[in-house]
Amino acid sequence: MPTYKAPLEDIDFVLNDLLQADNLTKLPGFEDATRDLVSSILEEAAKLCENELQPLNRPGHEEGCHYENGVVRTPKGFKEAYQAYVDGGWQGLSMDPKYGGQGLPHAITFVLEELLISANMAFAMYPGLTQGAWNAIHTHANDQLKDTYLPKMTTGEWSGTMCLTEPHCGTDLGLIKTKAVPNDDGSYSITGTKIFISAGEHDLTSNIIHLVLAKLPDAPSGVKGISLFLVPKFLPTEDNQPGQRNGVMCGSIEHKMGIMANATCVMNFDDAKGWLVGEPHKGMRAMFTMMNAARLGVGMQGLGIATVAYQNALTYTKERLQGRSLTGAKEPEKAADPLIVHPDVRKNLMTIKAFTEGARALGYWVGIQLDQADHNPDLKARAEADEFVALLTPVVKAYFTDMGYECATMAQQMYGGHGYIREWGMEQFVRDARIAMIYEGANGIQALDLVGRKLGQDMGRLLRRFFHPLAGELESAMEDTDLLEFAGPLAKAFGKLQQATAIVAQRGMKNPDEAGAASTDYLRIFGLVALGWMWLRMVKVANAKLAEGGNGKSGFYEAKIKTARFFVQRLLPEVDFRFKALMSGAKTVMDLEADLF
Amino acid sequence: MPTYKAPLEDIDFVLNDLLQADNLTKLPGFEDATRDLVSSILEEAAKLCENELQPLNRPGHEEGCHYENGVVRTPKGFKEAYQAYVDGGWQGLSMDPKYGGQGLPHAITFVLEELLISANMAFAMYPGLTQGAWNAIHTHANDQLKDTYLPKMTTGEWSGTMCLTEPHCGTDLGLIKTKAVPNDDGSYSITGTKIFISAGEHDLTSNIIHLVLAKLPDAPSGVKGISLFLVPKFLPTEDNQPGQRNGVMCGSIEHKMGIMANATCVMNFDDAKGWLVGEPHKGMRAMFTMMNAARLGVGMQGLGIATVAYQNALTYTKERLQGRSLTGAKEPEKAADPLIVHPDVRKNLMTIKAFTEGARALGYWVGIQLDQADHNPDLKARAEADEFVALLTPVVKAYFTDMGYECATMAQQMYGGHGYIREWGMEQFVRDARIAMIYEGANGIQALDLVGRKLGQDMGRLLRRFFHPLAGELESAMEDTDLLEFAGPLAKAFGKLQQATAIVAQRGMKNPDEAGAASTDYLRIFGLVALGWMWLRMVKVANAKLAEGGNGKSGFYEAKIKTARFFVQRLLPEVDFRFKALMSGAKTVMDLEADLF
Secondary structure (H helix, E strand, O other), X not given: OOOOOOOHHHHHHHXXXXXXXXXXXXXXXXXXXXXXXXXXXXXXXXXXXXXXXXXXXXXXXXXOOEEEOOEEEOOOOHHHHHHHHHHOOOOOOOOOHHHOOXXXXXXXHHHHHHHHHHHHHHHHHHHHHHHHHHHHHHHHOOHHHHHHHHHHHHHOOEEEXXXXXXXXXXXXXXXOOOEEEEOOOOOEEEEEEEEEEEOOOOOOOOEEEEEEEEEOOOOOOHHHHEEEEEEEOEEEOOOXXXXXXXXXXXXXXXXXXXXXXXXXXXEEEEEEEEEEEOOOOEHHHHHHHHHHHHHHHHHHHHHHHHHHHHHHHHHHXXXXXXXXXXXXXXXXXXXXXXXHHOHHHHHHHHHHHHHHHHHHHHHHHHHHHHHHHHHOOOHHHHHHHHHHHHHHHHHHHHHHHHHHHHHHHHHHHOOHHHHHEHHHOHHHHHHHHHHHOXXXXXXXXHHHHHHHHHOOHHHHHHHHHHHHHHXXXXXXXXXXXXXXHHHHHHHHHHHHHHHHHHHHHHHHHHOHHHHHHHHHHHHHHHHHHHHHHHHHHHHHHHHHHHHOOHHHOHHHHHHHHHHHHHHHHHHOOHHHHHHHHHHOOOHHHHOOOHHHX | OOOOOOOHHHHHHHHHHHOOHHHHHHOOOOXXXXXXXXXXXXXXXXXXXXXXXXXXXXXXXXHOOEEEOOEEEOOOOHHXXXXXXXXXXXXXXXXXXXXXXXXXXXXXXXXHHHHHHHXXXXXXXXXXXXXXXXXXXXXXXXXXXXXXXXXXXXXXOEEEEEEOOEOOEOOOHHHXXXXXXXXXXXXEEEEEEEEEEXXXXXXXXXXXXXXXXXXXXXXXXXXXXXXXXXXXXEEEOOOOOEEEEOOEEEEEEOOEOOOOOXXXXXXXXXXXXEEEEOOOOEHHHHHHHHHHHHHHHHHHHHHHHHHHHHHHHHHHHHHOEOOOOOOOOOOXXXXXXXXXXXXXXXXXXXXXXXXXXXXXXXXXXXXXXXXXXXXXXXXXXXXXXHHHHXXXXXXXXXXXXXXXXXXXXXXXXXXXXXXXXXXXXXXXXXXXXXXXXXXXOOHHHHHHHHHHHHOOHHHHHHHHXXXXXXXXXXXXXXXXXXXXXXXXXXHXXXXXXXXXXXXXXXXXXXXXXXXXXXXXXXXXXXXXXXXXXXXXXXXXXXHHHHHOOHHHXXXXXHHHHHHHHHHHHHHOOHHHHHHHHHHOOOHHHXXXXXXXX
């Protein structure tokens, strides 16, 4: 059975040594979010994840969810674990105190999400969806809806969903058929079928609040005619208890490759009563509020799964005796050496380590910028942070989840045949990780979002939020002999990213297919450069710490430097490949006629 | 539900236009293997695979195998399908006529294997294992054993297994504990436990012939003390019927990630009666006879799964309407354009197409060389072919299966959310493909075999079987203006492969960890260059055919040229990345102390 230990030491390093998360206390509302408080919160979160949620992960995978006549039962133990989650006040961690939340920084929720996912991804999705729905209601709904629904969602007593996809359309939401007809009382009657609704029905909460995309009778066609509606499973009574059952039913649950303990539902809306969230026909905007947060959360799934898969592979490769080191027996008194003596095994471990630690740094940084975007009193700083987050969102979503799957596969590989056996738990990580590349906008869509929307936005202003500070940091690093070995390769990779950006913009203007054909390679380059940047910054911090004597953690800081070296020498060169592929243009991709495939 | 259509047109192109498989008829024993005969055999094989085996693939995945008290039941329909396989005489296709086989070239069996795997990989493993066991008996056993067992295995009436792995060792077989004690009658009593035994127990055949690695009482320690034994489930009676039950029982079957319809068994040998195959303590040699054939067969699994996954993704992307082409609506009369108009979707399709068609060419070529190695009357030609096969075996095994998994994942991705749902069948391809990277020597072991054993063997003689003809072909292609665009990038990639070879050899002499740290990147470069070579050759053939007017298949030949262009421009550049990573040496990989991971 796999195990999990929250990587609190590395989290502390990233939050405090690298990102100075303490600075958030200077923002209004975050005064209490001191290093000490955050650290004790995370220690508690670690206990919940390690002791309550992780032990349910494999049993949940084996048992799955149960469906009968519209009722969904989660696997054994999930109800109790969810109650512990609610009782601990975890759902409201970074939610608005006005509705009962603790108002802590989003950055802390990012960390919490990583821990929950590592421990039990299928479980983590339930509160994750509530968070997304909460955000949309909080930002776009009127006060009456907010007052009714947010308090119960803040505690986690009620949960939330996002109902977007229909059988004939997922990516292309302009095609949806679900209808909303106005009632006399200001509510709407919603009718239609939604599929792939995670947590659409379950037994964890007393009510489920669906956010549903639908079309009003007078809706313009396409995405400009979509509105967002709040549809509760039970209509709230006057004292805000779950009252009359609404016309929404779960028709079935899907049999999936993974995340077996999370119910993926077909939801039938049959004259269900709902209320408009935001303005008519402006549903896509409201949806993107949910979606952007959700995309970052999904990115963290890549990190979370890679982390737990790494931990288990590390244990296994240290314990499993098999073969001898190529350079002579390392443990001659034993029948064989442990797997970790083998260079190829070590290369795999180093790859996952370099990814996860780099991704943690980047992911939390985006989390902090999200707080800046929401709380900084300086409007310019706020806008800049918002732009940074918007730019990085598709990168975090797609690059992290592609790598999460690659890393889980790599960790599974280290187990040999045992990795393929369910009992050992490694195959679950691969199967769970797989969905993150698909949902909340498949990774190809993320790449299109990056090149098609984010690059060109406001004449490249978003891009400057990333390019300018990186250029500045590289300039000084190139003059520091301790940093040159890291800054040099990164500068070259960054040069290729800039060149690719110019080419994509230029060619894409003439022929949009050029941007499309370049998109996934471009996003990958972006992700590699972003992680390279994080590694440069981590080396700077580690050097400084070591210069101060290392504070008893010299090994930890030296590991950072060696892992950074591995990253720039072994992983960053992928930029060369992707750059060359991208530069070859759209012709190689589009030239073959569809009927000759 | 997925569908499958055997790619007979491409197979014909590869076998006949590219590889002139007809030449095999010049070898003694293969006189009858004419193009016409082969083509009609393959048409029959296609029918079996498309109509009988493929429809059982998804049901078999869902139902899995059943275990009760030592008895294993395969999923519904497997028994009947296996009987059809036996009745069709498919098992003996390339087996020795002396034992009832049809004595056709191995190359034809390679094609048959590809078709079987595409249709139903879990099913294909049953006859595949019989083939491997048959090879080992045929090459190493005495006449009495051969006469007793081979005829029934040739018909498929009896099946075979390979019993190698034990709970504490898989890769490192020197550690095995299974014992063989000589009996007075020349037989041996075998006692021990073997795990991960594919097809170890099932209901398809009336007897199962286990080939078991075990140690004699006087065995030297390590791999030099391993012997191979034949242990039948039922001891044959005098008239060669399954008689008394032998002391071998299936203790349980594994719950796995995939290949659900193939029973993976724990086999308990308890004073089971067995006979020595080959010489005492020389079991590893006999085992490698099985293993090498099995490795090539596993390589074909990568190709087979990628092919069927591609076919289904192609259908889906042509039918599913979602979004509009970036360059304006392509089917304005419909609600949306089909997915295939999108450059990124097309890039994924082209990637799989370029891999599968290149791999088919390389795989079948190796199959033909295997026939040359076995049948060519010229001993020098025979040895050269054997060396070529030995060199390419780890490349085919590891590169094909890594790519098979990547391609299956890519094909699944094109389905969006539906790809994650079991009903659509794409997740099965990913799960089935996954095992091929692990069994018959995990891919890391293949890479070590390539750099540690094959590169240096006989002063690089094996390598010259590949390098010399490629160098020759490139030299002339570089002077052909029609070929330059393909030969140029390939020559550069080949240059890097040669440079990497020299570096690995040089550095590896001083420090074997250098070879280990380079191995997987080196193998990947080798695979890419090998496929690049195939594409160059296919372009030459396509050009020639088009110059002759295309014979009504101009589109097919033009597609070859465009796919080759995609390969050299979009996929071959991965060589740059792998080369750079490899060149960084072992230090980045080995530098971090194990306790700092």
